[in-house]
Amino acid sequence: MPLADRFLDIRRDPDSDELLARGGDSEAHSILQRAGFIAVVRLHETYHRVPTGLTQDDESRLATDAVARLRAIGYHVDCDTDFDTDARPASCLPLGSSVAHLAERIREATTTHEAADALTELTAAHDGILAALDEVLTATADFHDGLG
Numbered sequence: 001m002p003l004a005d006r007f008l009d010i011r012r013d014p015d016s017d018e019l020l021a022r023g024g025d026s027e028a029h030s031i032l033q034r035a036g037f038i039a040v041v042r043l044h045e046t047y048h049r050v051p052t053g054l055t056q057d058d059e060s061r062l063a064t065d066a067v068a069r070l071r072a073i074g075y076h077v078d079c080d081t082d083f084d085t086d087a088r089p090a091s092c093l094p095l096g097s098s099v100a101h102l103a104e105r106i107r108e109a110t111t112t113h114e115a116a117d118a119l120t121e122l123t124a125a126h127d128g129i130l131a132a133l134d135e136v137l138t139a140t141a142d143f144h145d146g147l148g
Helices: 026-035 056-072 095-108 112-123 129-146
Strands: 007-012 019-023 038-041 046-049 076-079
Touching: 007 056, 019 056, 026 038, 026 046, 026 056, 056 076, 095 112, 112 129
Parallel strands: 007 076
Antiparallel strands: 007 019, 019 046, 038 046
16 A cells, blocks of 8 residues: 555545545545545545534534544544644444455465354354445345335
8 A cells, every 4th residue: 555545634624514524545534434424426536524414513524533433543644733632542444354264264275174263253043244344235224114
């Protein structure tokens, strides 16, 4: 990964007063999304902004959280002083990384038993990934049905 991708700016745009995050790589974009920023994809640029309708205090909390999360895993973040923080929250691997790790285990397997062990994480009836995905899809369908 290029070193330049480890740098981000989180600032209020002086012209529009929008709170914007610029720079970073796909991991930084994922962290910004999880912190509450919305991606804006242009032909030659992708950046993030806070959702519309937030109070300035809520925007500041969102930006401060993003700065802390990004710095906790080694990004250099230049930001407005309102968002500067020394907080470094502990971070867990996202679920997608855990699932991707299963693919790596299967690629590295040298025996059928090793491959089957990895696949069991997917198919375990009580707490496997497919069972959990079934719960997510059912909850989403229930939510949709409740919309009227």
